[in-house]
Every structure is written in C-alpha cells, then in structure tokens.
Amino acid sequence: MKVLITGGYGFIGSYVSEKFYREGHEIHILDNLTTGKKSNVQFRHQSYLLNIEDEQCEQIFRTNKFDIVIHLAAQVDVEKSIQSPALDSKVNMLGLVNILQLASKYKVSKFVFASSAAVYGNNEEIPLNEESACKPFSPYGINKQLGEYYCQKWNDLYQLDTTCFRFSNVYGPKQRSEGEGGVISIFSNKILNNEELTIYGDGTQTRDFIYVEDVAEAIFRSVLSNVTGLMNLSTNTETSINQLVEYFKEMADLPEIVFKPVRIGDIKYSRLDNHKVKREVDWSPKYPLEEGVKRTYEWLAAEKNSSVKEKEREKKGKVHASTKFNHSEKTYLPYIENIILFIFIAFLHLKVGDFLFKIDLLLLYILSAGIIFGKVQALIGCGLSVLVYSWQGLMNGREIVSLFTDHTTLIQFAVYLFVALLVGYVIDRKHLREETAKSELQLFQDKYQLLDDIYTETRKVKDELQTQILYSEDSVGEIYSIIKKIDSLEPDDVFNGVISVLEQIMKTKEASIYLVGKGNRFLRLVSKSNVENSQFPTSIEIIPNTPYARAVEENKTFINREMDPNFPMMIAPIWKDDHAVAVICTNEMNFDHLTLYYENLFHVVTNLITASVARAYEFVNATHHERYIEGTNILKPDYFKMAIESKKKAKEQLNIPYYLLRIVPIENMVNVINRIHASLRDSDSIGKAEDGTYWILLSNTDKENAKSVINRIQKVIEQHHYKEGEVHV
Numbered sequence: 001m002k003v004l005i006t007g008g009y010g011f012i013g014s015y016v017s018e019k020f021y022r023e024g025h026e027i028h029i030l031d032n033l034t035t036g037k038k039s040n041v042q043f044r045h046q047s048y049l050l051n052i053e054d055e056q057c058e059q060i061f062r063t064n065k066f067d068i069v070i071h072l073a074a075q076v077d078v079e080k081s082i083q084s085p086a087l088d089s090k091v092n093m094l095g096l097v098n099i100l101q102l103a104s105k106y107k108v109s110k111f112v113f114a115s116s117a118a119v120y121g122n123n124e125e126i127p128l129n130e131e132s133a134c135k136p137f138s139p140y141g142i143n144k145q146l147g148e149y150y151c152q153k154w155n156d157l158y159q160l161d162t163t164c165f166r167f168s169n170v171y172g173p174k175q176r177s178e179g180e181g182g183v184i185s186i187f188s189n190k191i192l193n194n195e196e197l198t199i200y201g202d203g204t205q206t207r208d209f210i211y212v213e214d215v216a217e218a219i220f221r222s223v224l225s226n227v228t229g230l231m232n233l234s235t236n237t238e239t240s241i242n243q244l245v246e247y248f249k250e251m252a253d254l255p256e257i258v259f260k261p262v263r264i265g266d267i268k269y270s271r272l273d274n275h276k277v278k279r280e281v282d283w284s285p286k287y288p289l290e291e292g293v294k295r296t297y298e299w300l301a302a303e304k305n306s307s308v309k310e311k312e313r314e315k316k317g318k319v320h321a322s323t324k325f326n327h328s329e330k331t332y333l334p335y336i337e338n339i340i341l342f343i344f345i346a347f348l349h350l351k352v353g354d355f356l357f358k359i360d361l362l363l364l365y366i367l368s369a370g371i372i373f374g375k376v377q378a379l380i381g382c383g384l385s386v387l388v389y390s391w392q393g394l395m396n397g398r399e400i401v402s403l404f405t406d407h408t409t410l411i412q413f414a415v416y417l418f419v420a421l422l423v424g425y426v427i428d429r430k431h432l433r434e435e436t437a438k439s440e441l442q443l444f445q446d447k448y449q450l451l452d453d454i455y456t457e458t459r460k461v462k463d464e465l466q467t468q469i470l471y472s473e474d475s476v477g478e479i480y481s482i483i484k485k486i487d488s489l490e491p492d493d494v495f496n497g498v499i500s501v502l503e504q505i506m507k508t509k510e511a512s513i514y515l516v517g518k519g520n521r522f523l524r525l526v527s528k529s530n531v532e533n534s535q536f537p538t539s540i541e542i543i544p545n546t547p548y549a550r551a552v553e554e555n556k557t558f559i560n561r562e563m564d565p566n567f568p569m570m571i572a573p574i575w576k577d578d579h580a581v582a583v584i585c586t587n588e589m590n591f592d593h594l595t596l597y598y599e600n601l602f603h604v605v606t607n608l609i610t611a612s613v614a615r616a617y618e619f620v621n622a623t624h625h626e627r628y629i630e631g632t633n634i635l636k637p638d639y640f641k642m643a644i645e646s647k648k649k650a651k652e653q654l655n656i657p658y659y660l661l662r663i664v665p666i667e668n669m670v671n672v673i674n675r676i677h678a679s680l681r682d683s684d685s686i687g688k689a690e691d692g693t694y695w696i697l698l699s700n701t702d703k704e705n706a707k708s709v710i711n712r713i714q715k716v717i718e719q720h721h722y723k724e725g726e727v728h729v
Helices: 011-022 055-061 080-081 083-104 139-158 181-194 214-226 241-250 274-283 290-306 308-350 363-373 377-393 407-471 473-486 490-507 547-554 595-620 638-653 669-680 703-714
Strands: 003-006 024-030 047-051 069-070 110-116 161-167 169-171 196-202 209-211 229-233 257-259 507-515 520-529 540-541 570-576 579-591 658-663 684-688 692-699 723-724
Touching: 003 011, 011 024, 011 214, 024 055, 024 257, 047 407, 055 083, 055 407, 069 083, 080 083, 080 139, 083 110, 083 139, 110 139, 110 214, 110 274, 139 161, 139 229, 161 214, 169 181, 169 214, 169 669, 181 196, 181 241, 196 241, 209 214, 209 290, 214 274, 229 274, 241 290, 308 363, 308 377, 363 377, 363 407, 363 547, 407 638, 473 490, 473 595, 490 507, 490 520, 490 579, 490 595, 490 638, 520 638, 540 684, 547 570, 570 595, 579 595, 579 669, 638 658, 638 684, 638 692, 658 669, 658 703, 692 703
Parallel strands: 003 024, 003 069, 024 047, 069 110, 110 161, 161 229, 169 209, 196 257
Antiparallel strands: 507 520, 507 579, 520 540, 570 579, 658 692, 658 723, 684 692
C-alpha cells in the first residue's frame, strides 16, 4: 500500500512510519519539522516539507494515489494551546480539515486520526471508556474532540473510512521533554543532567502510560482490519508518579526531589479502558512500563553521550552567534553610514558656504539619505540639517528668536521636511514593493520546489514503470495471465474466460457474450459479469437497422457515442466462416475510459477473442466423432461431464444458472431425442450420463425459465417421455 503519514518525522510518527516500512509498504511523510527531525527516519521514503493546512498539499494528493492516510501532525502542547488557542486551532483544526477533504476527494481507502485522552478533561470516572462524558478544559482537548466529530461526519457524508484513537500518555525513545505526556522523558533528562526532579502535588496522581511501539502496532493492525470509529489506545493501567520515581531508582541515583503545589488544570487520576481496541483490532500492549522506562532512559543516555550530538550542538551555537551578529550589523549599519555622510556634507557646507554653485548641500544630503536609506534616515537627516543651519545662523550673530520667526528660515526648514518626507515615502514604497515581490518570489520558489520534487519523484516512478514494461517479466506475465483465460479448446471455457478478459483489459464493470441463434433472429446470453441488477437480458431480438443487426449482418463494431441507454457502450461481433457466431458487449465503463485508446483496445481484444472462439469451434468440429454418439447429437458421457463441470464453474464465478432435465428411457429413444434437440437453443445440449441416463443441459436457465422450455418440449412430444430433474447449484 501507499501510505501518507502526516507528522511522520515526529515522536510517534517516526515509529508508525518504520512499522509500515518494515511490513513492505511505500511510505510518504508530510511534516513541517516544527517538532520533528529528519534524523528520526532512517529508511527510504518520500518527504514533503509543508504545513498540513497549506493548499499545496493537494499537489501531493493529486500526484500520488494514497491508499492510507495516518494523520499524526498536530500541536500537542496543552500549555501552548491555552496561551495561543488561535495557533492551536489553525494546526489542529484547519490542518485536519484540509487533509480530510483531500483524502475524500482523492479516494483514500482509510483515514486514521490521532486524538487524545485530553478530550475527557477532569472526568473522575475510572476507567474511562469510549462512551464516557468528554469535558475538555483546554483548547487542545476541545480541538481534538472536534477533530473526532469531523472524522465521524466525513465517514457519514463521504463514506471515508475513519478510525480515531484516543491516546493515553505515550512515551518512549525520541520523545521531547515537553508537550503532552512527557513526564518520563523529562525525568530521564533531569536525572542524566543531575537536576532536581519536580513533582506537582504529592505524587499520588496517576497516568496511563503506553509505549510508543505498542501505539504503532495498534495503528498498523487497525489499517489492516475493517474497523472504523472511535477507540481508546492505552494499557488500562494506572501508575502514580511516585511509582514512576521508584522505577528510576532501580536504574540510577536520583537527584533531589522537590514537591510543588498542584498546577491549575492538572488531572488527578487517569486510566483509559482498552477493551474495545483489544477486541476490534486483535491487539494487546507488549511492553510493560518497567521495560519501556528502561528503554527510554538508555536511549536518552546514549544520545547524551554521543559525540555526534555534541558536534551538532557546537555547530548550531556557531551558526546562532553568527546570525545574531549579522542581525545587529544590519540594524545599526544605516545609522552609522548616515552619520558619516552627514559629517562629510556638514563639513563641506560650513567650509564652502551655504551654497556650492548655487546648490544647497544640506538639501542634497537629505535627498541622498532618503534615496539610500529610506524615510527614517531622511527624517534624521532633516533634523540634523536643521540643527546645522540653525547653528550656522547663531554663529553669524543672529538671535535664536529672530531665527525661528524669519519667514525665509521657516520656508527653508519646511523645504527640508517636505523633501525628507517625499523622498522617504517614495523610497519606502519602492522597498515595500520589493519586499512584496521577494515574498511572492519566495512563495513561487517554494511552489516550484514542491513541484520539482514531485516531478522528480514522478519521473523516478515513470522510469521504474518503463523498466517494468520493457524489461520486467512480471508485466508480460500479467498480460499473459489475462489472455490465458481464453486459451482453451472448449467453447464454454472460452465464453467464461471472455468475461474476465473484458473486465480486466477494458476496465469495465459489466460485460457479456451472446451466441447468435438460428436464422439470426435472436441473441442468446451464454456468459456475463457477476453483478447485481445486470442490464444484459438473457435473450435479445435482432431488429433490423439496430446496432445488433449491423454487428451480426455487416460485421460492424458499435460504439455508443450518443449514450443511448437502450444499448451497451460497446458491441462487437465474433465472426467465423463469413458469418457471426457470437456478439460481445461491455457496459458501465468509467467516463475517462471512453477514449480512442480504449476503442482501439476493444478492437484488439475482439480480434483475440475471435481467434480463440474460432480455434475452439474448429476443435469441436475436428473431434465431432469423439464427442457425440454416432448418428446423433448426444454428447458422450466424458464430454457431457466436461460440459456440466464448465456450467458449474460459470455458476460459481459468474453466477450464471443452468438446469438439468432427465429424459425417461422409452422405445425409439434416438428419434425422440432428435426431435427434442431440434426444439432447443444452440447454447443447450443433450448428453448421456455414465449410468446410461439421458439429460438435457439448459444454459443460463433457472427453475422458472426451465418451465417454459418444458412447455415447448411438450408441444413436440408427449409428456411421459421426460420428467423434471433437480437444480444443480
């Protein structure tokens, strides 16, 4: 199967991905790496780095035909959901709805949603089962409960099979020391770092801990089963925090333990009933808490002592310091450059004079600062220019009051301010357009990168398929296995095989084959697809100027381009020795298969079927003396037994009925049988059984239809020449 796992680089997601990969399935991971790490997944998979609420997710679904979607991506920190409920809703609700909608749109077979025990809130009922009241006290729990409701409604409205698991406190290697249910990893890290252990309350509060590999196993089993709906996923075992501390004492020397007041919103006791998941999924937890805690602690200890991890931390520290320096440099650099430019212009202005070649140097400075640095620096330049202009006036003996009451001076200041604002506004608009263009460019680059990744993956799959088609024996073997079904010398076996060939090659839901009756008056059904409410009748009258008549009389194939409901989608004759012996029909084809390619394919399949039917008829003619009792049309016992076996096979595979009538032995039996045979259809036969009795084998006939055959025979011979047999099903 092709499996998409959202949040596949996270704690639980990486284990679920690994479980499906080990079972031979194709893994695709959708993750934004907010909390997950690519290093968590070390096997071959296809990666998509996107937010689950991103509209580009549709490109992923459009390109891949996913069989299963396992939705594990979420914001799982309860405290963060309380502080920022909008962010929690964006990820946990908008993201879920986006993935749900795409799953139903692109015909995913099954959708698995990771809910949480947080939906129960402070419900004091112990143990909590799936019918217990939900009282979530945090946005995280509320959104998880809403997510369950969405999954249920998508099941009702769009027939998308959905399974929701309410996880208890999941723990294990790769878990972060934060978020929901991370007390085991938190304690492990603090013990390894010799930090004090903080317990909120008296330590008697309980949790239902479940090991992450048990979670992955349950999800895998649920996908393989037909189970849908809501289930708790837990060990159904209460463990107090004090008990947990005792487990750690067996592995290491503990640092100081500090007891603090109970936090607001903390649940006192928690245990989830897991009887439903054990019954429905045939699952039970494998890892006891002692072993799971030991595995988690040892993994964290190994990570801490890993030299690779230390190098990565040092590298990250250097990158962070460099980034911080660059950020500070970019922040203060414009001010420094502006001051340098001001000092240079002020020096020229004071030394050369107010005007150089009738050019106001201060105005030129403001204009330059605005063009180079933007509005903020232009306004700073304006202020500095006003100070220089005023200081120069004071140095020339002017009073400060007269300076600011002089119309010429005020106009000069107004010009400075106007130029600063105008140039700054224009430049800032230019910068804004540039930033917008850069943002759009980045967006398009991200989309291009996604499409390029999808194209690369599609090209890779295409090359693999091309290799299979051109060089792999499997593809040839598949085609051979289909055509082999009509590679028989017995007409009945060929007719039954025709249906399977048409269904598989033409991708049709309903196919049939009719024998042409005597005088080209009727078509008699000999085989059809095993579907309820079949549109193909057992007998069709050949009316002139209809597609059936043109097929039988003119050897013309009919394609129902007018979508006439009175005729099948495709009709083709099977000719032998310049006359039609049968007609094949297909119906109930997908609209996207109504193409020239499938029309040409229908001609090719018709030619293959014609060759097989002709070969079978030639074999029957060549072995006529071996099949029939000399001078009669009565099948010998061996061949009559083969005919009955063929009808039984058609009944089992295609639900085509047949009926047997036994003929009472009388004098002049051969003449009587010849008279009966003349009244039968071409698809019916008479044979002799091994015990010497004679039987009439009626094709495509049930008990009700057999009565009309009996009435027809009654008109030919007297009633005592036969009696009704039993129906063989």
